[in-house]
Amino acid sequence: MIKSEFVHRMAARKPHLYQRDVAHIIDAILGEITDALARGERVELRGFGAFSTKRRPARTGRNPRTGDNVPVTEKLVPFFKSGKEMRERLNRKPMQVGARVDRISKSAQPNSMPLKYAGDIPRVWLTHIHKLEAELKNVESELKVAKGAETLAMRARAENIRNAIARFR
Secondary structure, eight states: OHHHHHHHHHHHHHHSHHHHHHHHHHHHHHHHHHHHHHHHEEEEEETEEEEEEEEEEEEEETTTTTOEEEOOOOEEEEEEEEOOHHHHHOOOOOOOOOOOSSOGGGGOOOTTOSSSOTTTTHHHHHHHHHHHHHHHHHHHHHHHHTTHHHHHHHHHHHHHHHHHHHHHO
């Protein structure tokens, strides 16, 4: 993602702000991080990560075109260490369809809830999926006796419920 895409996404999330204002805010944040690093300070954003600088000592480099040795001066380079919450979010295991949920005990689940959901789905989602499945069952049973124009609306409703269930899985 480039900066303009980032600005566009943030402006879409906050429709009460103008895109130019979002761009100014992002520029101000990035500018302040850069200024703090230039002053030798460390910038820590909890849950996201920490920006700091590392010192690279002077060394002798090599010009790739001529092969001559070239002195390279000491310099500071930016360094980023991700926060714990970011690392956990990046390293979530992908859900596998048909896998059993082992971390939720049977006593924590409603009796009618099957143990067929994948990965580490939170208990709240399982409850929501269960409610959606029950609603889908009701819509499908009503669809069997429905007539005329109401069947189209009921089919659309059933499809929407199936899509919602698929998003949770």
